[in-house]
Amino acid sequence: MLAGFEAGADDYITKPFEPQELKARVQTGARIAELQQQLVTTREQLRFQGLRDSLTHALNRLAFFEVYEREVARARRNGSSIALIMGGIELCQG
Numbered sequence: 001m002l003a004g005f006e007a008g009a010d011d012y013i014t015k016p017f018e019p020q021e022l023k024a025r026v027q028t029g030a031r032i033a034e035l036q037q038q039l040v041t042t043r044e045q046l047r048f049q050g051l052r053d054s055l056t057h058a059l060n061r062l063a064f065f066e067v068y069e070r071e072v073a074r075a076r077r078n079g080s081s082i083a084l085i086m087g088g089i090e091l092c093q094g
Contacts, residue, residue, distance in 0.1 A: 010029065010032065011025050011028070011029060013025060055091065056089065056091075058089065064086050068084055071084065
């Protein structure tokens with residue numbers, strides 16, 4: 001049992017088992033899987049929001065530098081040149 005947990009198991013049941021216990025353990029596993037999926041979804045939503053301006057939804061400086069690092073690495077691998085331009089937009093109320 002310990003080896004199973006050390007290998008990544010979340011639960012363990014032995015034979016013979018009670019049907020109600022098995023059902024409860026399966027429901028618990030399903031709930032954990034659902035919570036994990038919600039966590040992944042929320043993390044992706046926060047990442048998307050963190051890379052965009054809240055008003056315009058345009059990519060922000062953080063997004064630019066992520067793209068910059070990725071493209072510089074690709075250019076180095078390929079032995080090619082790149083050109084990157086970063087601009088800004090200021091909204092004024094009149």
